[in-house]
Amino acid sequence: MLDVAIIGAGPVGATVAALASDSGLDIGVFEARGGPSNDKRTLALSHASREILEGANAWPAQGVTPIESIHISQQGGPGRTLLEASEQRIPALGYTVAYAALESTLEARLVRSGVTTRFGEACTQIDLADDAATVRFESGREARARLLVLADGGANSTRIPGIAYTTKDYDQLALTAPVSTDRAHGARAYERFTPQGPAALLPVGDRFALVWTASPAEAKRLLALDDAAFLVELQAHFGDRAGRFTEVGPRAAFPLKLRTVNTNIALRTAIVGNAAQALHPVAGQGLNLGLRDAQSLATALCTRGRAAIGEAAMLADYRESRRRDTLRGVAFTDFLVSAFADARRLPTWGRGLALTVLDLFPPARRLLAQRMIHGAGSP
Structure with a gap:
């Protein structure tokens, strides 16, 4: 029997395994994909998330660009x-x-620690008992563990009795694309709030990653424009604070929703990352919140005896350790989306006043930065 079976080999599931891998526990990671994802996305990680990954000996040596302001x-x-x-x-x-x-850095870390990631293992059934969780896979494989960790984006959570999700549809799409400007970014990111939703530029190498929030109809229109016309629209929307936009790469769009689980624990089960909460990308909080889930769960695994793993007391402590950070992270993100896009909740002058106060009072500015970097912290 395994001590821990993790469903999902993405960044959060792999980080749980990496952080707990030196504790002598028998850990198995199972992933429905047939192999590494080769995902082309760019992730936004806080400095605190870097510290978590460094603690797991899994901070990438390449493909990293700092955000200094x-x-x-x-x-x-x-x-x-x-x-x-x-x-x-x-x-x-x-x-x-x-x-x-x-992804490749985390996988290499697990290989060095002797943790096997089994790809091509799609879950078909979960059975929970007082002493263990049993997972059955499409391949015919079966895994039994003291603790089941669901880090699969929510793909299997509803197989568990009592687990349900609440979803808020923002009726928006996030349009993403690599873009270039006529001046160096200087390690600066930009977050611009508009009536249509936030728009962000994140430094990546010598370019920016654009995240442009728009209604479904507007996003469809923007996707259909040729590059020259798109750059004109982007310049008008974002202004010239980052320079003149000169080039845009392939564009894509995805729907924006807030989804939260009713509880992040069940019998012999912990739910982490996007399987527990999926957030709007404003302020880049989603994955960072998930990595703090991973850190809290790994701490619980490493500080208790093997016999306590998956027990009700351990799971209750994990849930309480994540309660404040999760609730405030969800509320903070949802507030930013709603307040800066809806003049009925916060008029333009009110938003301007809030930004001015932040600019004039360093303690308020430092508090906001601390919240974005570290989350709400422990109770």
Whole structure:
């Protein structure tokens, strides 16, 4: 019998395994994909997430760009602020990281630790008992473990009695693309709030990764434009604070929703990462929140005896350790989306005042930066 069976070999599931891998526990990782994802996405990680991954000996050596400052503004109104790493006395507020680089680094770490990732193992059944969780896979394989960790984006959570999700559809799409400007980014990211939703530029190598929130109809229109016309629209939407946009790469779009699970634990089960909460990408909180899930769960695994793994007391402690950070992270993200896009909740002058206060009062600015980097912390 395994001590821990992890369903999902993405960054959060693999980080749980990496952090707990030196504790002498018997850990198995199971992934429905047939092999590495070769995902082309760029991830936004906070400085605190870097510390978590360094603690797991899994920080990528390449494919990383620091974010040393973040310029925040609103369209159609006054007010702006600038968050800087130097004010926090850290080398960077965060980093953009190639998904493939993080994935391969985590997999190499698990190989070095003797943790096997079994690809091509799609879950078909989960049975929970007082003493163990049993998972059956499409291949015919069966795994029995003291603790089942679901890190699969929610693909299998509803197989468990009592697990349900609440979903809020923002009726928006996030349009993504690599873009270039006529001047160096200087390790600065930009977050611009508009009536249509937030738009962000994240430094990646010598270019930016664009995340442009729009209604489904508007996103469809923008996707259909040729490159020259798209750059004109982007310039009008974002302004010239990052320079003149000169080039755009392949564009894609995905729907934006807030989804939260009713409880992140069940009998012999812990639910982590996007399987527990999937957030709007504003302020880049989603994966960072998931990595803090991984750290908290791994700490619980490594500080208790083998016999306590998966027991009700351990799971209750894990749930409580994540409660405050999760609730505040979800509320913070949802507030930013709603308040800066809906003039009925916060008028333009109110948003401008908030940004001005942040700019004029360093303690308030430092508090915001701390929240973005570290989350709400432990109770």
